[in-house]
Amino acid sequence: MFRAVQGHAPYPEESAAELVQMVCAEPPAFAEECGPLRPVVESLLRQDPTERPEFEELRGWLRSLVRSAPEPDAGTRITPLMVPDAKRLPILRRRGELVRRRRRPAAVAVTPPTEHGRHRHRQAAPRSRGPRSLGRLLLVLILFLLAGAVAYALFFMPRSDPGQNTGSATPPRPSGESSPGAGPGDSPAPTPGGTPPSQQTQTTGPGGPSPSTAAGYAVRKDPEGFQVGVDKSWQRQPMNDAGQVRYVGGDFTLIVVPGRDAVRDNGSDPLAYQADKERELQPFRTSSWSTSSGLRRIDVGQQSMAEGQFTWRDSSGRQVYVRNLAMIVAGRYHVVQVIGPESQRDKVTEIFGQATGGYRVTR
Numbered sequence: 001m002f003r004a005v006q007g008h009a010p011y012p013e014e015s016a017a018e019l020v021q022m023v024c025a026e027p028p029a030f031a032e033e034c035g036p037l038r039p040v041v042e043s044l045l046r047q048d049p050t051e052r053p054e055f056e057e058l059r060g061w062l063r064s065l066v067r068s069a070p071e072p073d074a075g076t077r078i079t080p081l082m083v084p085d086a087k088r089l090p091i092l093r094r095r096g097e098l099v100r101r102r103r104r105p106a107a108v109a110v111t112p113p114t115e116h117g118r119h120r121h122r123q124a125a126p127r128s129r130g131p132r133s134l135g136r137l138l139l140v141l142i143l144f145l146l147a148g149a150v151a152y153a154l155f156f157m158p159r160s161d162p163g164q165n166t167g168s169a170t171p172p173r174p175s176g177e178s179s180p181g182a183g184p185g186d187s188p189a190p191t192p193g194g195t196p197p198s199q200q201t202q203t204t205g206p207g208g209p210s211p212s213t214a215a216g217y218a219v220r221k222d223p224e225g226f227q228v229g230v231d232k233s234w235q236r237q238p239m240n241d242a243g244q245v246r247y248v249g250g251d252f253t254l255i256v257v258p259g260r261d262a263v264r265d266n267g268s269d270p271l272a273y274q275a276d277k278e279r280e281l282q283p284f285r286t287s288s289w290s291t292s293s294g295l296r297r298i299d300v301g302q303q304s305m306a307e308g309q310f311t312w313r314d315s316s317g318r319q320v321y322v323r324n325l326a327m328i329v330a331g332r333y334h335v336v337q338v339i340g341p342e343s344q345r346d347k348v349t350e351i352f353g354q355a356t357g358g359y360r361v362t363r
Helices: 002-006 016-025 035-044 055-068 115-124 131-155 270-277 279-286 342-357
Strands: 217-222 226-231 235-237 245-249 252-262 290-300 303-313 319-329 332-341
Touching: 002 035, 035 055, 226 245, 226 252, 226 342, 252 342, 270 279, 270 290, 270 303, 270 319, 279 290, 279 303, 279 319, 319 342, 332 342
Parallel strands: none
Antiparallel strands: 217 226, 235 245, 245 252, 252 332, 290 303, 303 319, 319 332
16 A cells, blocks of 8 residues: 555565564654555554554545545546537448458459369468367377376386375284284384385384394383383483483484373374374474374274374474374373484384384383
């Protein structure tokens, strides 16, 4: 409104940062040439948003200005409308003065052409491409491009992670694993010729036989009442005020929460608990940049758990990749979470598989 009436913006607009700084630091501009709209424009330019008029107040204000506005003056430069004289007859004009005759095509002769001349004329005359033929050409071109895009996606795009499908069904078991009646912790270590760790979804739970650990890992029995598979060189930190036991090794962190939250206070759905109430995922919910994938609930017998993959920016601005598992054991939630750099997803997945595969409740 200020620009439309004054003819220029109230603040310079070359730089967005400079514009924000000037709006916050300097007083609003004066709408001296806005006439009756001056109080409306200046009230909308106030620095404090709470002092600006509301929508209903502004609409009533503008309506009152429109109703009280005087009629515009026609001025002296307006040419008066010519009133036709009914007594005068209309001036007749010949058709040639208004519409020019169309020239006949040069190919049309006075005498009818012979069969040989007609055939030669048809060969010499250029055929213009009609709109239907152009439409067919565009349609064929679009279909060809779509077919090329589908072929490129099928043959050159990387395959999606089979462990990122969302659902509550039990995940497929790799070859060599125990029967479905066994415990959810029966996840064998990946073989040298098998699927890489980044494409495996290693989900486990308490109970069942202890899996074999990979080289460099060991199953540690924690005094807080659980055991977990962790790197031998990592340092354990005592339980903090949030009920977390942390194992730290370089840029990677393993967090274990052994039964801090009760099911009766947080609901019996581990997927809802992971999404809305788990405190270890609060940075994901509050981060301005975050993503999630592979969210699913897993029910194996009486065991219920939820798994997910998350990314966010931590307090230092680092982009992290997180694997999270929340399970219900004896009416309480147990959480196993691995945090690492987003660029090393395979390493985070390997640590997560060893931790969840070796996790057991010991008391």
